[in-house]
Amino acid sequence: MKILGVETSCDETSVAILAEHSVLVNLVSSQSLHQQYGGIVPEYASREHLRIIQNMITEALAKSGLTIQDIDAIAVTQGPGLMGALLVGLSFCKGLAYVSGKPLIGVNHVEGHIMANFLDHPNLKFPFLSLLASGGHTLLVNVQNFQDYEIWGRSLDDAAGEAFDKAARILQLGFPGGPLVDKLAATGNSEFFPFPRAKTKRENQDFSFSGLKTAILYLARQKGNDWVQEHVADLCASYQEAIIEMLLTNTLNVARQRNVYRLVLAGGVVANSRLRSVFQNAALREGLEIYFPSLKYCTDNAAMIAYTGTELFKRHQFSSWDISAIPNLPLTSDN
Ligand code: KG4
Ligand code: ZN
Numbered sequence: 284m285k286i287l288g289v290e291t292s293c294d295e296t297s298v299a300i301l302a303e304h305s306v307l308v309n310l311v312s313s314q315s316l317h318q319q320y321g322g323i324v325p326e327y328a329s330r331e332h333l334r335i336i337q338n339m340i341t342e343a344l345a346k347s348g349l350t351i352q353d354i355d356a357i358a359v360t361q362g363p364g365l366m367g368a369l370l371v372g373l374s375f376c377k378g379l380a381y382v383s384g385k386p387l388i389g390v391n392h393v394e395g396h397i398m399a400n401f402l403d404h405p406n407l408k409f410p411f412l413s414l415l416a417s418g419g420h421t422l423l424v425n426v427q428n429f430q431d432y433e434i435w436g437r438s439l440d441d442a443a444g445e446a447f448d449k450a451a452r453i454l455q456l457g458f459p460g461g462p463l464v465d466k467l468a469a470t471g472n473s474e475f476f477p478f479p480r481a482k483t484k485r486e487n488q489d490f491s492f493s494g495l496k497t498a499i500l501y502l503a504r505q506k507g508n509d510w511v512q513e514h515v516a517d518l519c520a521s522y523q524e525a526i527i528e529m530l531l532t533n534t535l536n537v538a539r540q541r542n543v544y545r546l547v548l549a550g551g552v553v554a555n556s557r558l559r560s561v562f563q564n565a566a567l568r569e570g571l572e573i574y575f576p577s578l579k580y581c582t583d584n585a586a587m588i589a590y591t592g593t594e595l596f597k598r599h600q601f602s603s604w605d606i607s608a609i610p611n612l613p614l615t616s617d618n
Pocket of ligand 1: 443444448460550
C-alpha cells in the first residue's frame, strides 16, 4: 500500500510517500520569507504553498519512481493550522484525488505529530502519555489507542514553541526562534536569571507560558539592548530552562498520578537538544519508558501525515469530498 501525504498547515510545504510504513520520500520546503517579518504572515504562507505544491508532488513521485496511479490514497492535513495554508493543501489534494480516482484521507495535524513516533519506533505500543509541544499546541494527551485520545493537560495561553519564538524576537535573534535559542543556550548559564515558573489552577496538569514571555520582555526593556546582547547566551539558557522545567514538572506529575509507564514526546519543541536530554534523564530516574521522534519528524513533515493516513486507510476511514479545513478530532487546546 502506498500513501501520498501532504502537509501545508503552517510555513512548511511537505510531501511524502510511504509504502506500508517505510518512507520512500519526505520532502520539506521551509518558507524563509517570513524571517524578515519576525513571524509567520499567513497570507504569504498560503501563497507560497500554492506556488510550490504541484512541483513538490511531481518531484516526490519522480524521486520514488512512481506515478499517481501507483498511489492508493492521498492523505492531507485537515487541521488545525492556518486556515488559508490548510485550504491550499486540502483543495489541491481534493482535486488530485478526484481526477485520479483515489480516496482522500483528512488527517489531524496534532495526531500526525504524535504518530510520527512510529516512523522511528515501529514497535512502540499503546497506551502511552504524550507530551505534544509545538508552535501551536502544548498538550498532555492520554493515548489509549490509535484515534482514542483524551486531553489531560493543555496550555491556557501560549504554546511552548510560541514562547521560544517570542523570546527570540525580543532578543532580536530571528525566526523561527526555537532552534536559535537552543543553539545559543548551549553556551550559556541556565542559572543566570530566575525566570518565573508559572502555576495554573490545575497546576499539575495545565501549562502557562505567557508570563515568561512578559518577564523577558520587561527585563530586556529595563536593561537595554547592549546588556541583552552581552548576556544573550545566558538569557537563552535561563529562559529555555524555565520552559523545559515547566513541561517536565507537569508531565511527571501527571505520569505519577495516572500511573503512566510510557511517555512519548512529539512536536517541533521536542527537537530541542536540552529538552531531549533533560527528559531522557528524568525518565531514567522515574522508571518511565521514553520515546521521541528523530529531529526531522519532530518539526512539520508530511511523513507523519502519510503514516496516519496509512493507519486510517487500513481501517477504511476515508473522507468525503466536502470536508473542510477544520480538525477532525478533539485534539486541540480549545476543546
Ligand atoms: O511542530 P512544529 O514544526 O509546527 C507546529 O505544528 O507548530 O513546531 C514549530 C515550533 C516553533 O515554535 C519552533 O520555534 C519550535 O517548534 N522549535 C524548537 C526547536 N526547533 C523547532 N523549539 C525549541 N528548540 C528547538 N530546537
Ligand atoms: Zn506541527
